[in-house]
Every structure is written in structure tokens, then in C-alpha cells.
Amino acid sequence: MPSKLVIGLDGHASGERALAHGMRLAELIGSCELVIVYVIEWSPFSFQTAEENAQRHKRREEEIAMAKNRVVEPAIARVTEAGITARGVVRHGDVADTLNAISIKENAEQIVVARSSEGGFAKRFFGSSTSNLVMNATVPVTVVN
Amino acid sequence: MKLFPTMLLAVLAMATSASAQEAVSLDAKVNEVFANVTGPFVSLIFAPLPGTAFPWIVLWLVVAATIFTIYFGFVQFKFFGHAIKLVKGDYSDPDDAGEVSHFQALATALSGTVGLGNIAGVAVAVGIGGPGATFWMILAGLLGMASKFTECTLGVKYRNEYPDGSVSGGPMYYISKGFTELGLPGGKILAILFSVFCILGALGGGNMFQANQAHAQISGIVGDYPGWITGIIFAGIVFAVIVGGIKSIANVTEKVVPLMGILYVGAALVILIVNFDQIGWAFGQIFAGAFTGLGVAGGMVGALIQGFKRAAFSNEAGVGSAAIAHSAVKTKEPITEGFVSLLEPLIDTVVICTMTALVITISGQLIVDADTGNYMLNEAGSAIATVGDTSGVGLTSAAFGSSISWFPFVLAIAVVLFAFSTMISWSYYGLKAWTFLFGEGKSSELTFKVIFCVFIVIGAAASLGPVIDFSDAAIFAMAVVNIFALYFLMKLVRKELNSYASRLASGEIKSFKH
Numbered sequence: 251m252p253s254k255l256v257i258g259l260d261g262h263a264s265g266e267r268a269l270a271h272g273m274r275l276a277e278l279i280g281s282c283e284l285v286i287v288y289v290i291e292w293s294p295f296s297f298q299t300a301e302e303n304a305q306r307h308k309r310r311e312e313e314i315a316m317a318k319n320r321v322v323e324p325a326i327a328r329v330t331e332a333g334i335t336a337r338g339v340v341r342h343g344d345v346a347d348t349l350n351a352i353s354i355k356e357n358a359e360q361i362v363v364a365r366s367s368e369g370g371f372a373k374r375f376f377g378s379s380t381s382n383l384v385m386n387a388t389v390p391v392t393v394v395n
Numbered sequence: 396m397k398l399f400p401t402m403l404l405a406v407l408a409m410a411t412s413a414s415a416q417e418a419v420s421l422d423a424k425v426n427e428v429f430a431n432v433t434g435p436f437v438s439l440i441f442a443p444l445p446g447t448a449f450p451w452i453v454l455w456l457v458v459a460a461t462i463f464t465i466y467f468g469f470v471q472f473k474f475f476g477h478a479i480k481l482v483k484g485d486y487s488d489p490d491d492a493g494e495v496s497h498f499q500a501l502a503t504a505l506s507g508t509v510g511l512g513n514i515a516g517v518a519v520a521v522g523i524g525g526p527g528a529t530f531w532m533i534l535a536g537l538l539g540m541a542s543k544f545t546e547c548t549l550g551v552k553y554r555n556e557y558p559d560g561s562v563s564g565g566p567m568y569y570i571s572k573g574f575t576e577l578g579l580p581g582g583k584i585l586a587i588l589f590s591v592f593c594i595l596g597a598l599g600g601g602n603m604f605q606a607n608q609a610h611a612q613i614s615g616i617v618g619d620y621p622g623w624i625t626g627i628i629f630a631g632i633v634f635a636v637i638v639g640g641i642k643s644i645a646n647v648t649e650k651v652v653p654l655m656g657i658l659y660v661g662a663a664l665v666i667l668i669v670n671f672d673q674i675g676w677a678f679g680q681i682f683a684g685a686f687t688g689l690g691v692a693g694g695m696v697g698a699l700i701q702g703f704k705r706a707a708f709s710n711e712a713g714v715g716s717a718a719i720a721h722s723a724v725k726t727k728e729p730i731t732e733g734f735v736s737l738l739e740p741l742i743d744t745v746v747i748c749t750m751t752a753l754v755i756t757i758s759g760q761l762i763v764d765a766d767t768g769n770y771m772l773n774e775a776g777s778a779i780a781t782v783g784d785t786s787g788v789g790l791t792s793a794a795f796g797s798s799i800s801w802f803p804f805v806l807a808i809a810v811v812l813f814a815f816s817t818m819i820s821w822s823y824y825g826l827k828a829w830t831f832l833f834g835e836g837k838s839s840e841l842t843f844k845v846i847f848c849v850f851i852v853i854g855a856a857a858s859l860g861p862v863i864d865f866s867d868a869a870i871f872a873m874a875v876v877n878i879f880a881l882y883f884l885m886k887l888v889r890k891e892l893n894s895y896a897s898r899l900a901s902g903e904i905k906s907f908k909h
Binding site: 290294296297299303304308314343 | 489499506559563652720723
């Protein structure tokens with residue numbers, strides 16, 4: 251059974267740093283699979299209009315397709331090219347909760363994420379996804395600067 | 396994007412050029428024509444039972460809600476806890492994250508129902524029927540939970556799912572498909588009839604009543620001015636959202652409206668806590684008034700009619716509108732949305748309407764005859780005399796204002812926002828009925844949306860009496876067709892209920908929360 255590492259991407263340069271570190275770890279471990287995860291921030295408790303609800307399934311499919319095409323698949327291609335096994339997962343939800351839940355389900359050794367690129371009021375008030383993950387994760391977390 | 400400023404300029408130009416006298420006479424003209432045109436329809440819907448003053452439509456709703464309650468074995472109480480777990484997401488598959496959740500479907504449906512019905516409608520009920528109307532309103536709310544459960548289960552079960560992933564649902568779909576499945580004739584005709592009434596309901600209660608009361612609130616604060624001006628401004632904003640697709644306005648409303656709802660309930664709670672020594676007395680008035688009328692016009696029957704009428708208008712149970720909103724949820728079990736939807740009349744009527752009624756009763760705005768202890772009637776003898784001769788939103792506003800002086804301003808903003816969000820919801824319900832009749836397509840949709848906006852202006856310009864009569868009549872007309880069909884279709888719901896209940900009991904249906 252190869253070891254598994256969950257790599258959290260955010261579609262920005264910081265996510266790239268997390269991926270690069272994950273690849274380095276995978277090389278050191280040897281038999282290792284990377285599970286590349288992109289979480290689309292979403293809450294089941296948000297408010298929407300009736301029209302948005304009627305179109306929601308379609309929008310969801312579009313969001314997943316866009317995340318796969320723009321973020322996850324290019325990352326998988328890069329990892330595979332380096333001779334490392336990789337899989338992609340795109341999910342909606344709270345970033346920290348979802349990364350943790352996927353890691354538990356995959357029986358991953360650890361989660362690798364980059365320091366959040368969020369800033370300003372939201373970060374001060376709610377904390378970043380990364381800090382929420384570090385505070386609440388039940389799987390070891392590596393945060394790349 | 397340039398449309399809205401242009402319209403606003405046009406409105407301002409019109410407002411300054413028209414003399415006040417011409418404007419008032421235009422309002423009067425709109426009112427007269429409107430009252431004449433809608434009169435026969437209103438009379439038919441509210442015709443009394445032979446030899447009584449009891450409108451047959453009220454009995455129709457109450458009997459249906461009672462039958463559904465008994466037929467489904469008091470589902471609203473038996474599955475109440477399960478409904479809460481469903482809304483919390485305990486039974487939602489994590490793989491479906493990103494789809495419409497039970498909470499979202501419920502919140503969307505609630506934003507279409509919680510609003511003026513809870514603020515103005517309750518004041519109308521208590522103003523005419525006395526505090527006793529509240530008792531009948533609560534009863535109607537509790538029974539109505541079963542009606543809502545029935546229609547929303549069918550709404551999800553028989554919705555149309557299109558190849559692009561979008562959905563359309565509602566009574567027009569479950570009536571036509573359900574009747575076909577049962578081999579019954581007339582499904583298509585009933586569905587068409589429902590759609591016609593749904594369009595009228597969207598234009599009436601979902602539009603004109605809202606515009607009318609929003610204007611009453613704004614003119615109450617800035618001073619009297621012609622209603623058509625408010626109408627045109629509202630129509631311009633609604634047009635920008637539903638035709639222009641300016642989502643930012645709708646997005647702001649979505650966020651602010653729930654906040655306003657919480658603020659409203661919070662303020663009512665504060666007033667009730669401060670006056671906690673009077674709550675027992677207020678409930679005493681509610682119970683005594685429910686069976687004696689306490690001197691109100693029409694006595695006990697008057698209280699009962701007002702209570703049931705305003706409850707139905709507020710929570711729309713049996714009307715079929717909620718089935719359109721709830722049908723977008725992502726679930727493999729249509730019955731789960733039925734369970735969730737039964738919370739709607741509870742929140743809307745049993746909780747929020749009751750709070751409004753308690754605040755009005757406690758506030759002392761209703762004038763009591765010191766000698767008899769009964770309520771005094773106004774000069775016309777049509778309603779209870781109130782301090783400052785207020786009615787509708789004005790009465791609620793005065794009641795809240797007597798405890799929290801600045802609250803009428805918050806309420807005015809809340810009313811305008813509630814009115815706006817209800818209009819957006821009903822524009823969608825009306826549109827779904829319209830496209831069922833005339834087919835989906837850009838030009839067909841645009842035609843309805845333009846008609847919808849025109850009716851906003853008419854609603855704001857007409858006086859409350861004819862508007863409220865037409866709004867009620869149109870909404871209840873939907874219930875006539877919907878409930879008639881539900882009697883035939885309810886066995887399909889019971890089949891779903893029995894199957895789900897046994898699988899839940901056997902553990903086949905599992906919670907995803909451990």
C-alpha cells in the first residue's frame with residue numbers, strides 16, 4: 251500500500267508551492283500517491299433565490315468542470331510527468347472541513363497546504379482556511395510558506 | 396446596466412412635471428377601474444356558504460388541512476424531529492455538496508412567504524377579528540403543515556429535470572404527471588387552470604399587495620405622495636433584477652432579508668420579555684376572543700374567518716406556491732423535502748405571526764371599552780378602533796413603536812425589503828406557471844416579466860381594499876385547484892411515506908453524521 255498525501259490547491263501561486271513540496275515529500279517517501287484536492291468554497295446554509303436554486307445543478311457541474319480543467323488536471327499532469335502517481339478530487343464545501351474529511355476517507359498520512367493568500371477583514375474575523383485546518387484537522391498538516 | 400439610471404431619471408422627471416392633483420386623480424382612476432374589473436372574481440372566491448357569513452374557501456382550506464393531517468397520521472408532529480435533522484444536513488450525502496440543500500430550499504421558500512403577511516396580514520386579522528383571530532391562525536398554521544408536506548413531496552417527485560441540469564416543478568407538473576400516472580382524466584386541464592390562477596396570484600398577493608404596502612410604509616415616513624411613483628421605482632428595480640439580470644441587487648436582498656427577519660423576531664422577543672407579566676393576559680385574550688369574539692365585528696366566526704384567511708395568505712399552505720420553490724432541492728427521496736417543508740408554516744405562522752399578534756395585543760393599540768372589557772369598534776363598525784386609527788402595517792408599526800420608539804423606521808426598511816424579496820420569489824412562481832402555459836423561451840419569459848412590472852405600478856397606486864381582496868382571491872383560487880388535485884394524488888404521497896418510514900426504521904436510510 252503506497253502512502254498517501256493530500257495536497258490542497260487554491261488555484262493560486264501558493265497552491266503551486268504546496269504541490270512542489272508534496273512532490274518532494276513523495277520522492278523522499280518512495281511509494282507514495284498524491285491526492286490533489288481543490289475545494290470550491292460553499293455552504294449548504296447560504297441563501298439563494300428560487301431561480302438560482304433551479305439552475306444550481308447546472309452551475310455546480312460548470313464549477314467542477316472549470317476547477318478540473320484549470321487547476322487539478324494541469325497539476326496531475328505535472329506530477330505524473332515527474333513519475334509520481336496522482337489523483338484529483340474536486341469538492342464543494344468548507345475548505346478546512348472538506349480537506350480533513352477527504353484525508354480521513356483516503357487514510358492519508360498528512361495534508362500539505364500553503365499559507366493562505368487570503369487577507370484583510372475576513373481573515374482577521376473568521377481566520378483563514380489554512381489556520382482553521384491547522385486548528386481543527388485530525389490528520390497531520392504541513393503548511394508551506 | 397444603463398437601464399436603471401435612465402428609468403430613475405424618467406421617474407424623477409415625471410414626478411416633478413405632474414401636478415399633485417393629476418397624480419391623485421390617476422391613483423383614483425386606477426383604483427376604480429381595478430376594483431370594477433376584479434369585483435366579480437373576488438365575490439365568487441369569497442362567496443359565503445348558503446345561509447351563513449362563512450366564506451366557502453376558508454372551509455375548503457381548513458377541511459383539506461385536517462384531512463391531510465389525519466390521512467398522514469399527524470405527520471407534522473411525528474416527523475418534526477426528523478425534519479430538523481434533514482435541515483441540519485444529517486442525512487445529506489457529502490458527495491452531493493454544492494447542490495441545493497434542504498436548508499436552502501426551505502430558506503428560499505420562506506423568503507417568499509415570510510414578509511408582509513406576517514406584519515401587515517396579522518395586523519389586518521387582529522384589527523378586524525380581534526386577538527382571538529390569533530388562536531385560529533395558530534391552528535391553521537399547525538394543520539397547514541400537513542398540506543405543505545403533501546404538495547412539496549409531490550413537487551419534487553414530479554418535477555421536470557432538463558438535460559442541462561436545470562429543474563422546473565410545482566403543482567402544474569405534479570397535477571398533469573400524477574393524474575396521467577393514476578390513469579385519471581383532466582390532469583392537463585387542471586394544471587392549466589392552476590397555472591392561470593398562479594399567474595393571477597403572482598400578480599396579486601405576490602406583487603400588488605407588496606407594492607401597495609411598501610408604498611404605505613414609505614409615504615408614512617416621507618409624507619403622502621402618489622402611489623404610482625413608488626410603483627415605477629419598484630418596477631424599475633424589479634425589472635433590473637428579473638430582466639436585466641442585475642444579481643447584485645438580488646444578492647444584497649438575500650443577505651439582508653434574513654437579517655431583517657431575525658431583527659424583527661428579536662425585537663418582538665425583547666418587547667415580549669419586557670412585558671412578560673402581560674403575556675399570560677394576552678394569551679387569555681387570544682383564547683377568550685377565539686370563542687367569544689370579545690365584541691369584534693362578526694364575533695367568534697369573524698375571528699375564525701380572519702385567523703384562517705390571514706394564516707393561509709401568510710403561509711400559503713395548500714396554495715401550491717411552495718411546491719415550486721421546494722422542487723429544486725437535491726434529494727433521492729422526494730418525501731424528505733415534504734418533511735422539511737412542513738417547518739415552513741410553523742416558522743411563518745405559529746412562531747412569527749403569533750409574535751406579531753402578541754405584540755399588537757400587549758401594546759394597547761386596540762381600544763378596549765373600560766365598562767364591558769370588550770373591544771370598541773371603529774366608526775364604520777368594520778374593525779376594532781385603534782389608537783391613531785391605524786390598520787395593516789401601520790398598526791404593527793405603532794405597536795412596536797410603543798415599546799421601541801425607533802423601531803418603526805427599521806420596520807419600514809424591513810417591509811420594503813420583504814416586499815421586494817417576495818416580489819422576486821413570486822415573479823419566479825408566476826414565470827414557471829407562464830412557461831408551463833406558453834412554453835420556455837426568451838420572448839415568452841420577457842412578456843410575463845414586463846406584465847409583472849406593470850402590475851407593481853397598479854398595486855402601488857390602488858387603495859388597500861381592492862388590492863387585498865384581489866390578492867386574497869387570486870391566491871385562494873390557486874388553492875381551489877391545487878387541493879382538489881391533492882385529494883386524488885395524496886395516495887401517492889402515502890406510498891412514499893410508508894416506504895420511507897419503514898426504511899428509516901430498519902436502518903436502511905442512514906444518517907451521514909456519526
